[in-house]
Amino acid sequence: MTAIFIEIKNLHKRFAIQPRDVINDLSLTLPHGESLSLLGPSGCGKTTLLRLIMGLEQPSAGSIEIEPTIAPHMSYVFQEPRLVPWRTTLENVLLPLELLKRDSAERCQHARELLQRLGLGAHSDRFPAELSGGMQMRAALARALITDPKLILLDEPFAALDERTRFRLQDLLHELKTTYALQYIFVTHSIAEAIYLGDRVLLLDQYGRQKLLTPVEIGPRSQDTKLSGPFNAMVKMLTQQFADIEQAA
Amino acid sequence: MKNILVEKLPAWIFFFLIIAIWQTIVAQQWVPSYLLPSPREIIQTTIDNWTDIGSALLSTLLSIVWGLGLSFSIGVVLAITFFAVPLLRKAVLPFCIFFQTVPIIAIAPLLVIWFGFGQPTVKASAFIVSLFPILANTLTGLQQTDPQLKELFSLYKPNVLTTIFKLQIPSALPYILAGLRIAVGLSVIGAIVGEFIAGGGLGSLIDSARTQQRVDLVFSGVMMSSVLALALIFLIDLVTKLLLGKRPYLRKA
Numbered sequence: 001m002t003a004i005f006i007e008i009k010n011l012h013k014r015f016a017i018q019p020r021d022v023i024n025d026l027s028l029t030l031p032h033g034e035s036l037s038l039l040g041p042s043g044c045g046k047t048t049l050l051r052l053i054m055g056l057e058q059p060s061a062g063s064i065e066i067e068p069t070i071a072p073h074m075s076y077v078f079q080e081p082r083l084v085p086w087r088t089t090l091e092n093v094l095l096p097l098e099l100l101k102r103d104s105a106e107r108c109q110h111a112r113e114l115l116q117r118l119g120l121g122a123h124s125d126r127f128p129a130e131l132s133g134g135m136q137m138r139a140a141l142a143r144a145l146i147t148d149p150k151l152i153l154l155d156e157p158f159a160a161l162d163e164r165t166r167f168r169l170q171d172l173l174h175e176l177k178t179t180y181a182l183q184y185i186f187v188t189h190s191i192a193e194a195i196y197l198g199d200r201v202l203l204l205d206q207y208g209r210q211k212l213l214t215p216v217e218i219g220p221r222s223q224d225t226k227l228s229g230p231f232n233a234m235v236k237m238l239t240q241q242f243a244d245i246e247q248a249a
Numbered sequence: 250m251k252n253i254l255v256e257k258l259p260a261w262i263f264f265f266l267i268i269a270i271w272q273t274i275v276a277q278q279w280v281p282s283y284l285l286p287s288p289r290e291i292i293q294t295t296i297d298n299w300t301d302i303g304s305a306l307l308s309t310l311l312s313i314v315w316g317l318g319l320s321f322s323i324g325v326v327l328a329i330t331f332f333a334v335p336l337l338r339k340a341v342l343p344f345c346i347f348f349q350t351v352p353i354i355a356i357a358p359l360l361v362i363w364f365g366f367g368q369p370t371v372k373a374s375a376f377i378v379s380l381f382p383i384l385a386n387t388l389t390g391l392q393q394t395d396p397q398l399k400e401l402f403s404l405y406k407p408n409v410l411t412t413i414f415k416l417q418i419p420s421a422l423p424y425i426l427a428g429l430r431i432a433v434g435l436s437v438i439g440a441i442v443g444e445f446i447a448g449g450g451l452g453s454l455i456d457s458a459r460t461q462q463r464v465d466l467v468f469s470g471v472m473m474s475s476v477l478a479l480a481l482i483f484l485i486d487l488v489t490k491l492l493l494g495k496r497p498y499l500r501k502a
Contacts, residue, residue: 056400075404082401086419086498098415099405127497 005070005151005183006030006053011062013048021060022048028202030185035177037198038187039238041246044204046187047079050153053185070151075144077154081136083128083143089115089135090124093142100147107146114142118172134165141169145176152184158193167223170196174221191238195231196221201238205245286465291472294465301454306473309440309450312368313481316375317436321429324383331384332391332417333409342388349381353439357446366447374443379432383425390424391417422498426489430482437478451477 006029013023022045030036038046051057053064054076066074075096083092093111097103115124118138128136137157144152154173158166170193176182186197194201225231268288274280275287282290295302327345331338353374364370394417402416444452451470458466493499 054404056403078397078401080397082397084398084401084416086496095415096405099402099407099411127495129497 004029005032005034005067007065008053009063009065011049011052011064012060013045013052013057014060023052023059026062030183033183034199035183035197036185037194037201038185038204039189039191039194039201039242040204041189041206041242044206046189046204047155049204050076050155050185050187054153073148073150075147075149075152077140077144077152077157079155079157079159081128081133081140083136083139085128088125088127089120089131089139092128092139093146096143096147102147111142111146114145115139118142134161134169137161137165137169138172141172145180148180150182152182154184155187156189159188166193171221171223173197191235191242192226195234195238196226203238203241203245283462283464286468290465291468294463295469295472298466298469302451302469302473305449305451305454305470306477308368309371309437309444309452309474310477312371312440312443312450313375313436313477315368315372316439317379317432317481319372319376320380320432320436321383324380324428324432325387325425328384328387328391329413329418331388333413338388345381345384348377349385351377353378353442357443360443361447364447367449368447370447371440371443371449371452374447375436375439378439379436382431382435383428386424386428386431387421390421393424394420419498422493426485426499429485433481433485434478437474437481441474 008026008028011023011026012021014021026049038049040046048057052059053066054074056076083089084095087095090108090111093115094103094108097107097111112121112124115121118141120135120138120142123131123135128139131139140157158169161169173184173186174197177184184197186194188194188197271285272287272289275282275285275290286294331342356377357370357374360370360373364373391413398416398420399412402412407415440450441452441455444450445456451474455467455470455474458464458470
């Protein structure tokens with residue numbers, strides 16, 4: 001379990017139109033079994049880092065090594081649900097399998113169970129436009145889970161949702177982590193969410209220079225955890241560091 | 250249903266107003282009826298000459314269905330090919346614009362030389378004028394696919410054809426249908442022009458009515474060709490609705 005899952009070495013990323021590196025000399029190791037939150041203000045390169053890990057962008061310098069057995073079992077959840085409008089919820093969930101040519105009646109049954117689990121059982125034959133924002137996001141989660149991933153990369157997936165829905169989906173993510181033995185990297189700009197969801201939190205600043213790895217030891221989470229002493233102490237500490245970063249800028 | 254009625258009502262009121270004014274102008278003899286026959290007269294002429302008009306209508310319809318069917322299938326297949334093979338598009342597409350720019354009346358005599366008098370020339374003429382809007386619209390539609398969805402698909406590394414059939418063609422459907430509706434109108438023009446030169450159908454009926462100074466019959470032929478175009482568009486809308494069912498292909502998400 002101590003084997004390294006992802007190893008990032010001296011990673012740089014610069015986009016052609018920008019004068020400076022968005023990701024500047026970032027090194028990071030993610031061990032087996034650990035989930036990570038990426039926290040930072042807008043424009044700090046959180047999304048870019050996630051896209052680099054997924055292979056949606058290519059690094060300008062440096063390397064990202066992902067355990068070869070894991071690489072084919074990665075899923076990505078975008079900031080918006082990105083459901084295909086002319087496909088029903090069930091068909092959207094089955095899309096990855098169709099594209100990977102892995103679809104079968106058995107998998108279809110699995111998709112139905114997954115939707116049931118995510119509380120969309122009654123909506124599997126509806127079209128995305130007929131679903132609420134929270135339902136669409138859950139459908140996108142189901143689509144990410146259908147391929148039985150070992151690692152899910154989530155890019156601020158709950159940012160646009162109301163608080164109650166967001167809390168429910170946070171807990172769901174915890175639950176899935178345990179039941180499906182999966183790890184995730186979760187991008188957010190909410191300090192509390194970062195602490196709640198991550199075993200560790202990686203703090204990035206707007207200039208890609210300062211990086212801070214903060215171990216979080218809070219134990220098993222439930223929404224009540226957010227009211228606990230250690231949790232709030234952690235929020236306070238990270239808020240301070242957040243402020244320091246902004247001062248330095 | 251009620252909404253549709255309210256939606257269409259102004260157009261119907263305007264239509265009947267125009268007809269009423271037209272009828273009045275002619276009935277009062279403000280304009281001689283050998284220049285502008287009254288609506289009533291046109292309808293009477295149509296009924297009296299129904300055997301001729303009906304068979305001309307059928308012949309024109311047949312040519313249009315052929316020409317349009319051909320331009321639709323070739324246009325869509327060509328657009329998909331151009332989309333999948335950009336090099337081919339760059340090489341060939343500029344020359345396809347020929348089909349859009351050439352005045353059909355100018356090449357109709359050439360078509361007669363190639364295909365002879367009658368239907369083959371008319372079909373070719375309907376085909377030539379309606380090919381480009383279908384080709385161009387389909388190509389635009391294929392290129393307009395939502396980049397976010399394209400990125401989603403790319404996560405699973407499907408082959409080019411799978412992406413085209415599962416993503417790009419469904420996304421392009423509104424464009425393809427818009428192209429088809431434009432093509433319907435053009436193919437009616439193409440067929441009538443073809444018939445002026447090659448004979449047969451409503452085109453030659455209108456032409457011979459003109460030489461006999463039968464303005465009422467000219468109007469009757471014109472009316473029939475426009476009814477034909479409207480009926481075809483209506484039919485296409487109906488078939489699309491039946492084929493697509495309730496799937497929101499046409500609604501932007």
